[in-house]
Amino acid sequence: MSKRAPPDPVSVLRGHIASVMDICFHPSKNILFSGSADGELRIWDTLQHRTISSGCLHSAAHGIISVAASSVFGDDKVISQGRDGTVKYWDIGDGGLSRTPLLTIRTNAYHFCKLSLVQIPLASIGGTVTQKSDQDLGDSEIGDDIHVKEHIEGPRYVALPGEDVSMVEVWDVSNAKRVAQLYQYTDDPQKSMKRRGMCMAVQAFLLPESEGSLNILTGYEDGSILWWDLRNVEVPMASVQFHAEPVLSICLDRSCRGGISSAADDKVVFFTLDYSTKSILIKKEIMLERPGIAGSSIRPDERIVATAGWDHRVRVYNYRKGSPLAVLKYHNAMCNAVTFSPDNKLLASSSEDTTVALWEIYPPQRI
Template sequence: MSKRATPDPVAVLRGHRASVTDVSFHPFNPILFSCSSDGEVRIWDTLQHRTLSSSWLHSAAHGIVSVATTPSLPTNQFLRKPKFIQIVYACSQGRDGTVKVWDFSDAGLSRIPLLTIETNTYHFCKLSTVKTPSALSKNGKESEFRRTPNGEIPEDKKDYDDQPCFESCEDNMHHEGLQYVALSGENSSQVEIWDLKSAERFVQLPSNITSNSSSVGNKDRGMCMALQLFLPSESQGFLNVLAGYEDGSMLWWDVRNPGVPLTTVKFHSEPVLSICIDGSCNGGISGAADDKIVIYSLEHSTGTCVFKKEISLERPGISGSSIRPDGKIAATAGWDHRIRIYNYRKGNALAILKYHRATCNAVTYSSDSKLMASASEDTTVGLWELYPPQI
């Protein structure tokens, strides 16, 4: 009996001249952003499978580590704009020690960034914007998510209730989503959270590391290699971070206690290279330089990260991972040129995609769960339609 044929991508996006390091879908429209190691960002029409715009946003000598998109802007003027205006901004992280925020309009990026943050970080760890629960209650919890990461209500929002411009908690969560990003810090064993509204570093995790020393809890962990910044509904508006380190450990941080993590686990024996939290912010998957993928749950009542399932790999190395917004499917990007698809709830393998001819660096899903994009060192981006969500 012959094996079932490997699914092919519905389209292959070509145009990059160097390794494609990351991809991010537009939150509303059929548009995809991709970035490469030579400093280029491309914007693609995922319906017509063509380039809409291309710009070198960082220098070719340093390249771009990651790109993210968000439907909000870290400036006071955005707070007063009507809800129906859908504004999207791209955030790019270069290995030149900067993070830049770009205005996206008319299918193009301005060559002059709205904001440039000098982070002085030169690592390969990708930045993380805020993951928020995809299904939010609207039972009076809006004020919790109008706070800053330390729980305070910003001065420019204290009259917010008198002149509301958002109608739901979900919209406020999206607004906060761009305002903060997490990075591997200038001290590579630290996590830094930056406020893009003020272009200032908000907090360092742990908070007790100096440039010449390491805290007891981090001295043997090595560099921070993977991050996920998130805002679970149980946190009362305070940011949380799940961080993966060079020694294979993962630490769960709450900014209310920047000196000590909520919990520490070590599911991997090699550096953790990818962390993804699901749409409920109650669990996720991790990939590393070893030969396994781990599915875990986040127990908010006890502040513990609980092992659920280990998936063994024939070949080691996972560069990226993504969980579909509907929480049913997960995907990983491997060093062995493969994209692997799993049933996220059960942990069983569904497909191995063998199109790419070099290391796969990233994989991501569209907000409607219909499309998946994969990025590879072979300079291509694959678009896939697998296991479509039930409507």
């Protein structure tokens, strides 16, 4: 652990009047999106630290639970997910939110599992990673210089629970059509197919080994995680149970061969995915003094990872070694989400205290 005092936020974004449920950075611009429990989405300028645009995209009674943006969808698009059973696709081409969505997907899903866009491995999109060395991170500044193509080709899909919250669905955002359904699987036909409970976390991704077929990790109420290849929607490739409480987030690194899971229990798990053996393997377990991690994010350079704690704290770890680096203290209520900017320079955290904090933590070094 660093002996230096952890930094304060470089800025605190205020404007929401309800809990900020989710945040995400624009894939190529200095813009941050934030969605709150009263249905408002705000677009922030991360250089001037001000609101560019805002709008109530979902009903105040249900609110927004997830916001997402990706180069796959283009630079002028953002997706919002509400607890009103809809996912909406928005145009921000003129610098502000359009009055009506480009498309609405009626999923009839009404609980708190955030949707997932498809994550594409860095090697598949023409990116290059340049590293100084593989030395220990320690207390020094850390970071890589990553260059990624501006426009990425990939499936315009979202994955999320459906009307049956124990089932996961994949929807095509291009035409609002459902393309797949993943039912829970049990090797004991005498047991209920709903024995794992609700789907609480989902992450869609691609791997070269799957020949373009979509892969999905799903986390459930009983603490289990399943790995699916959509070429076989009947049976998952792998099943593990790393957690004793509901899985709340699954985050993959840029290679899509490793990641972390967090839950309502007192554990954060670093894992690897082995397609050849079709297995999910524990790399490192971190035991927490206080249970409950609502969200997590791995920086694009794969050097550090941040978690959003129920105890109001943002914790930063060395991703390669799993060692703790810093505990960031600002929020005075539960943290709901954390996310890193594509250029590795900023970390954003959102909280029930209605604020979004921006941090500069272990800034990347340009090589």
